[in-house]
Amino acid sequence: MNKQLLMRRYEVLGKSAPLFYDEPLELVRGEGVWVYDASGRRFLDTYNNVPHVGHCHPHVVAALTAQASTFNSHTRYLHENIVGYVERLTAKFADSLSMAMLTCTGSEANELALRMARQHTGAQGIIVTSCAYHGNTEAVAELGTAFMPEARTTQRVLAFPPPCSYRIPVGASADSLADFYAAEVAKAVATFSQRGLGVAGILICPEFANEGLVMEPPGFIEKAVDCVRAAGGLYIADEVQGGFGRTGEHWWSHQHAGVIPDIVTLGKPMGNGHPLAGVVARADLIEAFGDWGMYFNTFAGNPVSCAVGNAVLDVLEQEDLLSNAVTVGHYIAERLDALQAKYSIIGDVRHKGLFFGVELVSDQDSKQPASVSAMRVVNEMCRKGVLISRIGLHDNVLKMRPPMSFTHEHADILLETLDHCLADL
């Protein structure tokens, strides 16, 4: 480890600026699914969904360079790039989601969604899960009921438990789980009504990524959204992690449940690492928001960012990466199931496309979270050259989310390394 660089970092960024792994990596080069440290050692990146079509994809870099050499400016001039990009982007959504506003980050996108929902409904209450993370601004930090300080004092956010089919809550039964969780959402609606705040909307990541990629009991999202809509609120789908084909089959993770949101927020994979994010929403919501207050974002939607966004769509389509996510995703899931049969510490294997959650438990019956083991596996995987992370209410769910160009050969490296790490526990 480069201790000198770490000490210098502490001096200017502080000791709390987060770093991955026991021994932080110094990465200096990336190509496809591989990243390289300063000594030239390579690591398989199965964590990072930001370099969505692969690190330093030449088509994306070429688009970035060409536009940055030609013109970059804000969106108060006309430019083909933003119009063409947003046309292409919104065409990938249901007809009702026909307009967009671009931002630079997922936090800004969720800020905009909250402002828009509260303006439209005249209500304040937002319903999230109790393991949500949607970004780092104050209004968005209020949603982070798991650990963000602002969430501890706000009155206008209420959380329900992640709608998990693996851990059955006390008082619930396996065959009526969707109703059980929907009733929790209904309680939040009622509480907001008692508080005089009303309900502005429900904001969820439709694949419940931070919740540990829990699998919703079928029908839950429909029931929850129906309840919120009946009270006048909107359905906001946070696709910052699940969007752009990550979950395979569909472009957007909300499509799995078949409920069309009113507002969708986008981020991480959108620009393959370039700061590009945004909101896709019903046209009436965007028009009304624009009439209510001026929104302008200096950098967002600039010609360079939109060239990059277009290039990411090019690669996803030309390299048929959604199909790849389905094929390789199924292959990995089958192999993970086989590991589950071999290692009793694996309590549950969940996946959608190229997004995997492997829940570690110390006992299959009690489902006691094996959080320390999960931490050990993550660090051991890193030492053996494979980057993964962990997530969930108990930080005991191994999280894997490789670039969309991940192949069967890469999968074999991931799975063999995971096999070794689990054997060594």
Add this chain to the structure above:
Amino acid sequence: MNKQLLMRRYEVLGKSAPLFYDEPLELVRGEGVWVYDASGRRFLDTYNNVPHVGHCHPHVVAALTAQASTFNSHTRYLHENIVGYVERLTAKFADSLSMAMLTCTGSEANELALRMARQHTGAQGIIVTSCAYHGNTEAVAELGTAFMPEARTTQRVLAFPPPCSYRIPVGASADSLADFYAAEVAKAVATFSQRGLGVAGILICPEFANEGLVMEPPGFIEKAVDCVRAAGGLYIADEVQGGFGRTGEHWWSHQHAGVIPDIVTLGKPMGNGHPLAGVVARADLIEAFGDWGMYFNTFAGNPVSCAVGNAVLDVLEQEDLLSNAVTVGHYIAERLDALQAKYSIIGDVRHKGLFFGVELVSDQDSKQPASVSAMRVVNEMCRKGVLISRIGLHDNVLKMRPPMSFTHEHADILLETLDHCLADL
């Protein structure tokens, strides 16, 4: 004008997405201080402080391309670029401002500053001017007392009138103006105390850019900050418009008043158009904030953004652009003074470095704002090939803020065109 593109834009971005000028420009190429429309016509860009060292500066584009081709990732790995960049950046501030947190936008930087100030002080109240704009997230929109909807209902923001030396408010006299405005700040402190909110800080753009580049009565900032600090609050300087040498002589516009802030926010010019912004602050504030809550920003501080930030500093230093801002700034100011002698509609000429405010009034004595004339001048300048804008409480202050590489020859074009437009009024 490209009406077809405008119609397509309306369809996907909505009619409220802001555009400049009566007849919106379609710009397709930029080089130095020049931008070119789709027909090949060139315009002198004297408005845009985002392409700070000039549109598409080859050194900046080369740095962007080289790093984007090599590696881009978040800041949870060690990387020389962010550490080296922040070392270099903080070295340009007073010793007490020794740490930084990077963001993607000025809004995110101001969000962070507000969260940090409120966490540190345990108080909620923020004092701003009544013509402030600091960004587009909810908590930051609350500061936009001039026109942002959230500002109308918040209790935790209070505004004082812009500390202008040109328009003497009723009840004030020219020789005690600093005390008059400082008393307004003291009133806000007292009101927050009555509300039980306390004062977290005063947040100002030290050159009062949105206020029309008003010149503070000497000593005002010191008096105001003393008052806020005596009540336990912090001084937050928003350098999103005034930073990186824009005002000449100093790197930061807060240096003109000689009062060192507790927190400084940076944005627009920082990455020459690439989404790069941040907070520079006292180390104890950043450490305490990091202990309080987790802050992580997926895109901010990535190796590409930091390479771009470094390249901008390279150009500012190598091309000696701060000296240029002083020299060319004085030249333009003298010529604007001459125009004031010629045209009675010019009530006041204000400048710092390469930032100019020309206040138009219909009468020199009553100082009645000539807002409609200002709008006409802005649009006529555009038709004649020079891009400027207008600002201030009454939208009657011509705002000019060209790239830092602006020369005497460019200045002559600007001034001759302005002369013609004023003559035609």
